[in-house]
Amino acid sequence: MGTWVNQLGSRDLGPPAGPRAPAMRQNGRWHDGWAVRSVVGLLFAPMPWLMRAIVACHFRRLRLRHGPRFPRRGPVVLVANHPATWTDVLVLDVALGRKLHFLAHESLFRPLPRAWVLRLFGALPVASVGDGPAAAARNAETFRRCAELLARGEVVAVFPEGVSVVDRSVGRLRTGAARIALDHAARGGTVSLIPVGLHYADRTAFRADVVVSVGRPVRLSEAPPEAERAAWIERLTSWAGASIAALIVELPRPSLRWLVEESASPEDSVDGAAFERLRRLARRIARMQACAPLAFAECSRHARRHRRVRERLGLAPADLASPSPRSLVIVALLAPPSLVARAFHALPASWTARVAARYVEPARVGMARIVASLVFFTCWYAAAAIVVARLTESAGIGVASALAVAVLGGVALAWGDAWSRGVRGALRLRAIERRHPRLVERLRREREALTSAVAWRERPAAAQRALEHAESR
Numbered sequence: 001m002g003t004w005v006n007q008l009g010s011r012d013l014g015p016p017a018g019p020r021a022p023a024m025r026q027n028g029r030w031h032d033g034w035a036v037r038s039v040v041g042l043l044f045a046p047m048p049w050l051m052r053a054i055v056a057c058h059f060r061r062l063r064l065r066h067g068p069r070f071p072r073r074g075p076v077v078l079v080a081n082h083p084a085t086w087t088d089v090l091v092l093d094v095a096l097g098r099k100l101h102f103l104a105h106e107s108l109f110r111p112l113p114r115a116w117v118l119r120l121f122g123a124l125p126v127a128s129v130g131d132g133p134a135a136a137a138r139n140a141e142t143f144r145r146c147a148e149l150l151a152r153g154e155v156v157a158v159f160p161e162g163v164s165v166v167d168r169s170v171g172r173l174r175t176g177a178a179r180i181a182l183d184h185a186a187r188g189g190t191v192s193l194i195p196v197g198l199h200y201a202d203r204t205a206f207r208a209d210v211v212v213s214v215g216r217p218v219r220l221s222e223a224p225p226e227a228e229r230a231a232w233i234e235r236l237t238s239w240a241g242a243s244i245a246a247l248i249v250e251l252p253r254p255s256l257r258w259l260v261e262e263s264a265s266p267e268d269s270v271d272g273a274a275f276e277r278l279r280r281l282a283r284r285i286a287r288m289q290a291c292a293p294l295a296f297a298e299c300s301r302h303a304r305r306h307r308r309v310r311e312r313l314g315l316a317p318a319d320l321a322s323p324s325p326r327s328l329v330i331v332a333l334l335a336p337p338s339l340v341a342r343a344f345h346a347l348p349a350s351w352t353a354r355v356a357a358r359y360v361e362p363a364r365v366g367m368a369r370i371v372a373s374l375v376f377f378t379c380w381y382a383a384a385a386i387v388v389a390r391l392t393e394s395a396g397i398g399v400a401s402a403l404a405v406a407v408l409g410g411v412a413l414a415w416g417d418a419w420s421r422g423v424r425g426a427l428r429l430r431a432i433e434r435r436h437p438r439l440v441e442r443l444r445r446e447r448e449a450l451t452s453a454v455a456w457r458e459r460p461a462a463a464q465r466a467l468e469h470a471e472s473r
Contacts, residue, residue, distance in 0.1 A: 070096055088159070095212040101122040102157045103123075125142060159199050160237070184220075203365070236449070266320040313443065322426065338416070
């Protein structure tokens with residue numbers, strides 16, 4: 001935590017003004033005086049713990065894949081996909097364990113209070129290229145500050161897609177990250193350009209899973225000749241896009257996405273080996289569509305039938321998962337305290353859900369839910385502490401009661417995860433089977449047929465063409 005605080009305190013405020021010099025303002029920027037560093041460090045010392053707590057509450061599981069590839073020290077230019085706006089910043093900061101200086105569009109630095117928060121966290125403004133010479137001058141200043149950060153051995157994080165739109169593919173990348181890395185190499189420094197892939201099981205859901213995958217870095221120690229610079233920038237940008245796409249479950253077409261989601265095993269969650277299985281399933285279905293259209297058509301037909309029967313029964317894909325023994329034990333042991341906690345938290349939880357429902361863009365729902373829960377639950381706990389303190393005439397008892405309720409909330413989260421991971425679905429499926437045994441049996445047959453169709457294996461080209469010709473006849 002000390003490293004995080006020191007890096008935050010020594011954000012890009014300019015060169016130090018002496019060991020104990022007061023804060024000074026020159027040329028419109030605060031310089032890094034001892035007083036500013038101390039105040040910022042004290043204010044944001046608990047911030048890493050708060051961010052970890054937020055991630056632990058909002059997500060069911062955060063998985064970091066290939067974490068050793070990300071260096072613990074030294075200059076780094078990080079490039080990542082951008083499926084969930086502000087939530088991506090929070091997840092990357094917690095998962096990677098280093099202070100990240102994100103490049104953000106300058107429109108996000110308005111109004112002024114938000115600009116102060118962003119700058120305190122080390123964010124740097126970037127203007128759109130088509131905004132004229134003034135925007136180009138502002139970007140040049142931002143690039144200069146990025147060069148200072150890299151010279152100090154810090155991390156500059158870039159979302160080269162620019163905006164958050166899709167979460168199962170990588171859009172067109174801008175070239176800023178490659179330019180920053182090559183500029184640092186041209187000054188005689190060595191920098192690592194590292195791709196990172198963010199994959200959310202559901203970027204709009206509460207208690208979903210998220211996987212952060214670190215790609216293989218490229219170390220740049222010298223700049224190419226000026227005549228080859230443009231080609232190198234395009235090459236590095238293309239490499240970054242391909243690397244990020246390989247780190248996520250890439251489903252660029254909606255037809256592939258629904259088919260993969262319907263064909264995936266209900267027991268699979270986005271975690272560890274299950275994430276790998278989901279990636280392999282997506283690649284297999286994409287190859288099937290390209291190489292064996294007849295097999296792909298058969299798979300799609302079974303998937304549509306399976307979805308039709310499942311929706312007719314009112315079941316979600318997760319309802320078809322079999323409950324694990326661990327889930328049954330957790331549900332049985334934690335049911336009484338979790339029900340009390342869920343009743344106490346029902347009101348702030350409903351307020352949070354209403355705020356999140358107001359956002360139409362899926363990329364913004366996650367952070368809206370996080371911010372709303374911070375406001376509502378903090379006020380709720382404070383009100384409970386005040387009420388208990390007045391009733392008991394003891395502030396200590398009031399604070400202890402609020403902490404106890406917060407712990408009960410964590411118990412309710414664990415119980416809810418186990419409940420949703422198969423127990424509720426199994427109970428619903430058994431209840432529906434008593435009323436509609438034929439439909440449930442049909443659902444199981446379609447599931448078996450879909451599993452068999454998905455088990456397609458790519459054959460050599462000649463054998464595949466011969467097989468498809470025979471099938472067409």
